[in-house]
Amino acid sequence: MEAVNYELEIFNNRCMPSAMTVQCFAHLDQDIGEALPYLNAVLGGIDYVKDPPSVTFKVQGKLMTVHGQKIAINALKHRNEAVKIVDWVLREISDAWEKRDEIEPRYVGIGKPMIIEILKLLPKTNCRECGAATCMVFDTQVAEGAKDASNCPPMQPDFSEKLTAYMEPFGLNN
Numbered sequence: 147m148e149a150v151n152y153e154l155e156i157f158n159n160r161c162m163p164s165a166m167t168v169q170c171f172a173h174l175d176q177d178i179g180e181a182l183p184y185l186n187a188v189l190g191g192i193d194y195v196k197d198p199p200s201v202t203f204k205v206q207g208k209l210m211t212v213h214g215q216k217i218a219i220n221a222l223k224h225r226n227e228a229v230k231i232v233d234w235v236l237r238e239i240s241d242a243w244e245k246r247d248e249i250e251p252r253y254v255g256i257g258k259p260m261i262i263e264i265l266k267l268l269p270k271t272n273c274r275e276c277g278a279a280t281c282m283v284f285d286t287q288v289a290e291g292a293k294d295a296s297n298c299p300p301m302q303p304d305f306s307e308k309l310t311a312y313m314e315p316f317g318l319n320n
């Protein structure tokens with residue numbers, strides 16, 4: 147794959163014209179679709195579409211979808227932020243493509259956090275120290291990214307670490 151160049155298109159949020167953030171499209175000068183299953187394997191996309199290929203990530207609190215010839219990113223503060231993220235993901239794409247012989251391509255996303263997996267790590271005493279009425283309520287708050295392991299004081303440190311590691315790929319607390 148040759149070095150990928152792009153043209154940046156910045157525009158305001160069409161649904162909320164008053165929003166303080168902008169969105170961008172980076173229009174690529176070549177089709178990188180073949181590299182997307184490798185990028186997905188390396189970065190763990192939350193959603194993957196096979197045909198035509200695209201992969202969606204949560205990056206620094208923004209949603210980014212990489213298509214064959216376009217990268218779309220929302221909730222950007224300004225143009226420089228868009229350039230930084232696009233340059234970063236193009237480096238990741240190039241690295242993944244170069245190392246493709248060592249990478250198992252992945253054609254599905256990691257999906258959403260599973261309530262049952264989070265619940266396994268909670269103390270399940272319903273003590274309310276987290277401010278939630280029950281551990282189950284806290285569980286759903288964690289799954290949405292509104293709370294994290296640090297909000298449950300009675301949680302054992304090793305379970306806390308496991309919960310943080312489980313939630314990390316979903317990027318919800320960025």
Ligand code: SF4
Nearest residue numbers: 273274276281284298
């Ligand atoms: S602080 Fe932890 S143990 Fe207590 S209710 Fe909240 S989630 Fe459950």
